[in-house]
Amino acid sequence: MQRREAEKFERPDIFRPPSERESYFLPLTSGCSNNTCTFCGLYGCKLRLRDVREVQREIDALSMYVRHGVRVPDIDNIVYAVAQRWDGRRVFLQDGDAVVYPFPKLVAALQYLNEKFPDLERIGSYATPQDILRRSVDELRKLKELKLSIFYTGIESGDDEVLLKIGKGVNSSQMIEAGRKAKEAGITLSLTVILGLGGVEGSRKHVLETARVLSAIDPGYAGALTLTLVPGTPLWQEWQQGTFHPITPFESLEELKGLIENSSFTDCFFSSMHASNYLSIRGRLPRDKERMLKELERVLSRKDPSLLRPEFLRGL
Numbered sequence: 147m148q149r150r151e152a153e154k155f156e157r158p159d160i161f162r163p164p165s166e167r168e169s170y171f172l173p174l175t176s177g178c179s180n181n182t183c184t185f186c187g188l189y190g191c192k193l194r195l196r197d198v199r200e201v202q203r204e205i206d207a208l209s210m211y212v213r214h215g216v217r218v219p220d221i222d223n224i225v226y227a228v229a230q231r232w233d234g235r236r237v238f239l240q241d242g243d244a245v246v247y248p249f250p251k252l253v254a255a256l257q258y259l260n261e262k263f264p265d266l267e268r269i270g271s272y273a274t275p276q277d278i279l280r281r282s283v284d285e286l287r288k289l290k291e292l293k294l295s296i297f298y299t300g301i302e303s304g305d306d307e308v309l310l311k312i313g314k315g316v317n318s319s320q321m322i323e324a325g326r327k328a329k330e331a332g333i334t335l336s337l338t339v340i341l342g343l344g345g346v347e348g349s350r351k352h353v354l355e356t357a358r359v360l361s362a363i364d365p366g367y368a369g370a371l372t373l374t375l376v377p378g379t380p381l382w383q384e385w386q387q388g389t390f391h392p393i394t395p396f397e398s399l400e401e402l403k404g405l406i407e408n409s410s411f412t413d414c415f416f417s418s419m420h421a422s423n424y425l426s427i428r429g430r431l432p433r434d435k436e437r438m439l440k441e442l443e444r445v446l447s448r449k450d451p452s453l454l455r456p457e458f459l460r461g462l
């Protein structure tokens with residue numbers, strides 16, 4: 147780990163959940179510690195850890211700029227660019243799974259952030275199930291006390307066969323354990339699943355198993371994304387070689403419908419607002435279940451492609 151820190155840290159591009167659009171983006175790491183997911187653009191990337199003193203220097207510079215409009219020399223211009231449109235309330239820790247940052251350093255960075263910005267409402271981060279499982283409930287509680295209060299976690303699928311195939315590195319039981327652990331510590335969970343990840347042959351099982359895992363975790367937020375094959379990734383190659391058969395856009399809506407029908411939540415904000423989806427729907431489940439299913443049925447019964455987000459407007 148220490149050898150990695152000695153290497154020059156390059157600030158990662160901003161890749162964040164839609165709800166963090168107004169946050170300040172503070173990198174602790176770049177890349178992702180679980181770089182084996184065969185569908186992901188970070189496949190094979192190298193995890194880099196940022197020196198915690200560098201993180202603190204950035205927090206100092208941000209504080210000087212926000213309070214006094216003063217720019218500190220030798221600080222990346224992006225800091226000021228992000229600060230100019232920051233809402234001052236939320237911070238999002240970069241990168242693919244900033245919670246992998248060594249625990250004492252994570253605590254030090256969060257403490258410093260809280261010291262310099264005592265009025266922050268919330269700090270968020272991507273966290274893999276492995277990152278959560280690595281920490282005790284007390285450690286997670288400590289993070290929550292320091293306002294790291296929302297984890298964005300990719301469940302992708304609840305189907306163990308799919309999870310194994312895509313190299314997620316955990317099975318569905320570990321996924322459930324991680325989700326429950328974060329909840330026990332009082333951390334809000336925003337989970338994402340990927341429509342189409344089981345391909346044509348695995349579609350039904352992918353839906354039913356994913357609904358099972360989502361229901362078992364019972365998160366505050368859940369979002370569906372639609373599989374987008376990224377050139378160069380192993381899954382893209384499988385598709386090129388004819389061994390992975392992607393579902394159609396309307397089949398992705400069938401999967402979305404199946405997920406909503408088969409999930410059981412206490413109170414979950416469920417959406418397909420992500421730009422990768424062919425149709426955006428959202429609502430609170432179970433309250434809005436009927437309305438959301440009707441919206442989907444209306445589009446599915448017409449099978450009119452003009453009702454779908456066009457391919458060129460889809461994003462990752």
Ligand code: SF4
Pocket residue numbers: 178179180181182183186187188189242243274300
């Ligand atoms: S854990 Fe997430 S960010 Fe990391 S490779 Fe897998 S999908 Fe990508």
